[in-house]
Amino acid sequence: MDLPYELLVGLRYTRAKKHNHFISFISLISMLGIALGVAALIVVLSVMNGFQTELRARILAVVSHIQISGASGEMANWQSVAEQSTRHAHVLAAAPYVQAQGMLAFSQAVRGALVRGVLPEQEDRVADFRPHMKDGRLETLTADSFNIVLGSELARALGVMVGDRVTLIAPQGVVTPAGVVPRLKTFTVSALFEVGMYEYDSGLALIHLADAQRLYRLDDRVSGVRLKLDDLFLAPRVARSLAASLDTDAFISDWTRSHANFFRAVQIEKNMMFIILSLIVAVAAFNIVSTLVMAVTDKQADIAILRTLGARPSSIMLVFIVQGALIGFIGLGLGIAGGVALALNVDVVVPFIERLLGTQFLAKEVYYISNLPSELQWRDVTTITGVAFVLALFATIYPSWRAARVNPAAALRYE
Structure with missing residues (x-):
């Protein structure tokens, strides 16, 4: 095949063998964590966009x-x-x-x-x-x-x-x-x-x-x-x-001037929710660190053999970056698909949950807006995608650098 061997080895390491199911399990948890964080970010920001649009429409009905x-x-x-x-x-x-x-x-x-x-x-x-x-x-x-x-x-x-x-x-x-x-x-x-x-x-x-x-x-x-x-x-x-x-x-x-404080407060709340929910993605992304550190420890003999065959430290580093990036990419894809689907169907999902639990989240007697509005903005999806992928890549740097520093002689001493 014409693909670089770093990519092929990194993809192969992502698949578990019989003796390292635990590493594969941690990889799965990392994927699901990133997916959950990305989906939560997309849904929450879409709902906040919906509230902002709804309130703006009600204000402009009078102003x-x-x-x-x-x-x-x-x-x-x-x-x-x-x-x-x-x-x-x-x-x-x-x-x-x-x-x-x-x-x-x-x-x-x-x-x-x-x-x-x-x-x-x-x-x-x-x-x-x-x-x-x-x-x-x-x-x-x-x-x-x-x-x-x-x-x-x-x-x-x-x-x-x-x-x-x-x-x-x-x-x-x-x-x-x-x-x-x-x-x-x-x-x-x-x-x-x-x-x-x-x-x-x-x-x-x-x-x-x-x-x-x-x-x-x-x-x-x-x-x-x-x-x-x-x-x-x-x-x-x-x-x-x-x-x-x-x-x-x-x-x-x-x-915008007559209600500047109100709309500024709504925007600040949206920004703060983005930062807070990004921590979920960050925690899930740094689970990749644990996965790759264990993978490096498990694959020290393989790394040593690749080094003796002439692989450069940068190539070894790239192998584990590919492995971590693939975990982040799969989790990111699942999160975007789930978040977009849920954000576009909030008006169906929320009433179903309310009927299932026998309660109403926004009672008409208390709130003027009794339904959860949702407005999906692809600009937000793009920003979330970029931030999540950068966090996932950042989490691969230390384990990959550690893999590149493995001493072949020390790793093969007891093999």
Whole structure:
């Protein structure tokens, strides 16, 4: 055969003979350990990617990709800003909004809320409220109807349902002979939404843009304009481009800045999980050290014979590197196959385990996300493969170096 003898000998040493089954057993344990570690890494990172994507989708159901607000908190020429913004190649839609603080009262319950005035037909283009409507429709918000749409947690805290009337108290007061009286207006609850983010479900209320302008005395002014892009990951770059091209004084923020701490924390958790689970692969990889050290001790006579036949120390070293690399390669292949298969079928495997054990890992009563989402990213698989294979190769260096230093005369003395 045309294969190098180092490769042939290394492959032959990987197969056990009758007198060295224990070495073969340790090799099998090393393979399974690497496979288990690699599979665990792929599955865990895929689940974390799924959670990250799910949370991002829920946040962006309420928060637009880019938000342009007036420098003073108000914007008079919002039509011009919207028109200039939509000229950008990556901007799909624009919608005006009014945003202010308010207090909602019903019976004896009082809750603070972030009040957002929107145009329902345009809001649908920049946000995804429609799939998250729990009761009623966003289209019930019409001008001068004084309807209001509440988050489910906010409605639960107030004790209201669709059809109830709540009082919205604006912070701007009216000066009367009796003093400053808060501005009050009664709104009818026309719909409820639930996006699965407590921050919004418990603190956001939607009303029509015209009603918000009248309540907060803005006339034709708004707070700003919200934009939707064709690629949400381009938001920082598009925001910088708009800041340079708009001819008005405005503050531009994108979704990565408005929730920077949250997404940074998720990324840090993902990185830490990668490091922690890599230790499993490292432990399994260093089992190869034990396997090869025992193999070197067992094969000292063979090594001595090869040396007397003219084999160089580097060739002896390569023989055992091949043996260790093959153990790592087989374990790596099994781990990748099992991890990818499990990551692509988490939605089937987890419900089966739940039925088998009679329990639910993510109870709907406790968690907003009751199913384990999974998103396999081949970039993660490539990184895991590279790290695991490097660890396996690194584990072969010392035993191979020790094999290369075997003294032929000493090894054959008692043969």
